[in-house]
Amino acid sequence: MADATNLLVIDRLTKRFDSGAGLFAPRRSMTAVRDVSLAVSRGSVVGVVGESGCGKSTLARLVLRLLEPTQGTVHFDGIDLGKLAPRDLRKARRRMQMVFQDPYSSLDPRFTIEQVVGEPFTVQGEVLAPGRIAELLDQVGLAGEIARSYPHQLSGGQRQRVGVARALALRPDLLVLDEPTASLDVSIQAQIIKLLQDLKRDLGLTYLFISHDLGLVRYFCDRIIVMYLGAVVEELPSPSTEPRHPYTRALLDSTFSPDPGKRRHLASLTGEIPSAFNLPKGCAFAARCSRASSRCLSERPSLTMHASGHRAACFHPIADDEKEPS
Amino acid sequence: MGLLEVDRLSVGIGRLTLLEEIAFEVDRGEILGLVGESGSGKSLTALAIAGLLPLIGARVTAGAIRFDNTDLTRLDESRLRKFRGRRIAFITQNPMTALDPLQPIGEQVDVVARLHLGLTADVARSRTIEILTQLRIPEAATIYRQYPHQLSGGMKQRVVIAMALAGEPDLIVADEPTTALDVTVQAQIIHLLTSLVRERGLALVLITHDMGVVAQCCDRVAVLYAGRLAEQQGVNALFATPAHPYTHALIDCIPKDGMARDSLTGIAGSVPSVAHFPPGCRFHPRCIGRQSVCETNVPGATALPGGVVSCHFPLNGDQRHG
Ligand SMILES: Nc1ncnc2c1ncn2[C@@H]1O[C@H](COP(=O)(O)OP(=O)(O)OP(=O)(O)O)[C@@H](O)[C@H]1O
Ligand SMILES: Nc1ncnc2c1ncn2[C@@H]1O[C@H](COP(=O)(O)OP(=O)(O)OP(=O)(O)O)[C@@H](O)[C@H]1O
Ligand code: SF4
Ligand SMILES: [Mg+2]
Ligand SMILES: [Mg+2]
Numbered sequence: 001m002a003d004a005t006n007l008l009v010i011d012r013l014t015k016r017f018d019s020g021a022g023l024f025a026p027r028r029s030m031t032a033v034r035d036v037s038l039a040v041s042r043g044s045v046v047g048v049v050g051e052s053g054c055g056k057s058t059l060a061r062l063v064l065r066l067l068e069p070t071q072g073t074v075h076f077d078g079i080d081l082g083k084l085a086p087r088d089l090r091k092a093r094r095r096m097q098m099v100f101q102d103p104y105s106s107l108d109p110r111f112t113i114e115q116v117v118g119e120p121f122t123v124q125g126e127v128l129a130p131g132r133i134a135e136l137l138d139q140v141g142l143a144g145e146i147a148r149s150y151p152h153q154l155s156g157g158q159r160q161r162v163g164v165a166r167a168l169a170l171r172p173d174l175l176v177l178d179e180p181t182a183s184l185d186v187s188i189q190a191q192i193i194k195l196l197q198d199l200k201r202d203l204g205l206t207y208l209f210i211s212h213d214l215g216l217v218r219y220f221c222d223r224i225i226v227m228y229l230g231a232v233v234e235e236l237p238s239p240s241t242e243p244r245h246p247y248t249r250a251l252l253d254s255t256f257s258p259d260p261g262k263r264r265h266l267a268s269l270t271g272e273i274p275s276a277f278n279l280p281k282g283c284a285f286a287a288r289c290s291r292a293s294s295r296c297l298s299e300r301p302s303l304t305m306h307a308s309g310h311r312a313a314c315f316h317p318i319a320d321d322e323k324e325p326s
Numbered sequence: 327m328g329l330l331e332v333d334r335l336s337v338g339i340g341r342l343t344l345l346e347e348i349a350f351e352v353d354r355g356e357i358l359g360l361v362g363e364s365g366s367g368k369s370l371t372a373l374a375i376a377g378l379l380p381l382i383g384a385r386v387t388a389g390a391i392r393f394d395n396t397d398l399t400r401l402d403e404s405r406l407r408k409f410r411g412r413r414i415a416f417i418t419q420n421p422m423t424a425l426d427p428l429q430p431i432g433e434q435v436d437v438v439a440r441l442h443l444g445l446t447a448d449v450a451r452s453r454t455i456e457i458l459t460q461l462r463i464p465e466a467a468t469i470y471r472q473y474p475h476q477l478s479g480g481m482k483q484r485v486v487i488a489m490a491l492a493g494e495p496d497l498i499v500a501d502e503p504t505t506a507l508d509v510t511v512q513a514q515i516i517h518l519l520t521s522l523v524r525e526r527g528l529a530l531v532l533i534t535h536d537m538g539v540v541a542q543c544c545d546r547v548a549v550l551y552a553g554r555l556a557e558q559q560g561v562n563a564l565f566a567t568p569a570h571p572y573t574h575a576l577i578d579c580i581p582k583d584g585m586a587r588d589s590l591t592g593i594a595g596s597v598p599s600v601a602h603f604p605p606g607c608r609f610h611p612r613c614i615g616r617q618s619v620c621e622t623n624v625p626g627a628t629a630l631p632g633g634v635v636s637c638h639f640p641l642n643g644d645q646r647h648g
């Protein structure tokens with residue numbers, strides 16, 4: 001049954017990776033994504049933010065079913081992707097597309113830009129309408145001449161525009177953007193973000209936007225999901241919501257404001273990120289957290305609704321009246 | 327007069343001029359931020375200061391690099407070695423390549439002190455553990471014996487900083503020391519470098535493309551664009567009243583708290599490569615304030631109250647918000 005508000009609903013998604021037992025290495029297992037639930041309403045931008053290895057790309061691949069989840073479901077426009085036959089899955093996939101982080105390695109160097117952008121049509125066994133490539137390139141702000149160039153002849157920003165054009169080729173409803181600007185200079189990052197905003201408005205798109213940059217996510221997204229070591233630790237209902245989880249707070253404090261008048265004491269965090277193969281029993285953040293109690297070391301907090309009206313997984317969330325550390 | 331003075335430095339490879347008339351200085355207890363987008367010449371400037379240009383087949387073609395009143399560009403390799411690693415330490419853009427994967431990290435730090443300070447193995451070892459402890463590496467004596475692959479990225483970066491400190495340098499040139507790290511770890515490392523400068527009176531040239539990092543810890547800033555110096559100012563003035571249109575635009579590219587959606591637009595076009603440097607002001611194709619003179623004439627350096635700008639039509643404070 002189609003869901004009128006939500007285009008994408010992820011429910012208790014878990015992905016475990018088992019590393020094969022070798023001659024000397026014992027079999028090990030790690031949970032890259034643990035029990036993640038989230039809903040993306042039509043026309044909105046939901047941000048997923050977290051540090052390296054927290055499971056962002058794995059989550060993206062699970063959403064597009066490029067990876068099979070160990071547990072949990074993904075509903076796209078009311079359809080359970082896990083229940084689809086391969087043929088139907090391929091049809092569903094044309095409505096959801098991915099833009100990758102690295103515009104250098106995500107474009108095949110042997111193909112011209114025209115071929116790269118036209119590839120989704122070939123994959124879907126579809127005839128390419130005349131003028132469609134030029135139209136797509138124009139949509140992402142590229143001149144038509146570029147069609148006959150090869151990826152290596154383009155700048156990083158141009159390549160990322162090509163990646164967006166290819167994603168738009170089949171007129172999708174949802175774009176999953178996995179760190180689309182992480183390898184670009186800020187002047188180009190800002191161009192691409194502007195482009196994404198314009199496209200969203202003109203084409204009525206919905207975005208799942210993945211990034212490690214909380215400042216960027218707060219600028220661009222309507223709602224923000226914060227991940228730490230595979231699990232959601234906090235959901236911010238709006239970009240300006242004050243964080244309750246100490247990890248989100250630390251992320252925010254580690255984001256350098258480009259204003260020398262607002263210098264603050266940096267480096268609130270000490271301690272090391274635990275190994276994903278050997279997660280502590282309690283809260284995964286406890287070893288680095290200044291608020292950790294003995295309960296945090298023995299018991300894992302679950303996402304619970306707090307007075308402020310949003311969910312955080314913490315036994316000692318930062319309260320309303322607490323001043324932010326200066 | 328600064329401890330380090332880079333004076334109208336030009337660098338070339340073959341017939342190509344990669345850097346042209348770069349100038350800035352930095353004194354003890356001071357952090358100079360060297361910023362610019364990819365390909366602007368930051369790493370080349372660092373290599374020049376460290377005397378490592380021959381490694382990539384490049385050379386200084388004009389200007390001087392004065393360190394404690396000695397022009398390093400005039401020294402031969404053997405005299406230069408007395409400075410490099412000893413009085414001038416260099417932290418490269420990719421710290422992972424700076425460490426030998428087959429040697430315990432502690433010994434790698436020892437080597438620097440033994441080579442440059444002539445310490446015995448035992449003395450060097452206890453000094454290394456002391457430095458590692460000062461860098462807040464937990465259980466330094468245990469870590470001392472570990473290999474690089476056993477450490478996290480942030481730990482490895484601290485070991486590289488320990489190697490830089492082991493020779494007791496007066497100047498550290500750090501090329502993007504935190505770019506590969508997570509933001510929470512980056513904050514720790516930047517904090518660490520900042521306190522080293524303040525407590526020990528080191529001079530630091532901090533290379534970064536991150537204007538946020540610059541705003542949070544630098545005293546002075548030199549902005550490079552396409553191999554030339556766009557502007558140099560004190561950090562407060564640079565952010566409050568950037569004089570070069572490029573600096574202004576660069577600051578405006580960073581998302582700030584409470585900024586309205588749609589207010590980020592970026593800078594049209596992209597950074598030109600060496601083979602395609604435009605004539606006149608190299609920023610002119612992307613500049614919203616350009617006039618015809620910008621397309622033909624290279625702008626000279628104009629003095630500012632506390633710095634210098636290279637632009638035919640520098641901004642004044644009022645235009646900044648116009
Ligand atoms: N195919 C795989 N097999 C085994 N482990 C994997 C696989 N893919 C990812 N992982 C592990 O899962 C964890 C999460 O990885 P993922 O790429 O999703 O993180 P990420 O948040 O995207 O990180 P980054 O910011 O570095 O891109 C990591 O520890 C990674 O090593
Ligand atoms: N060995 C070389 N031969 C030719 N050109 C070179 C060489 N090394 C660097 N360059 C060019 O010199 C310019 C400056 O390079 P540099 O590495 O200093 O840039 P950067 O500011 O450090 O950039 P990034 O932020 O990407 O590290 C670039 O355009 C680069 O292509
Ligand atoms: S010289 Fe001209 S083109 Fe260059 S930055 Fe100044 S105004 Fe812009
Ligand atoms: Mg990733
Ligand atoms: Mg560099």
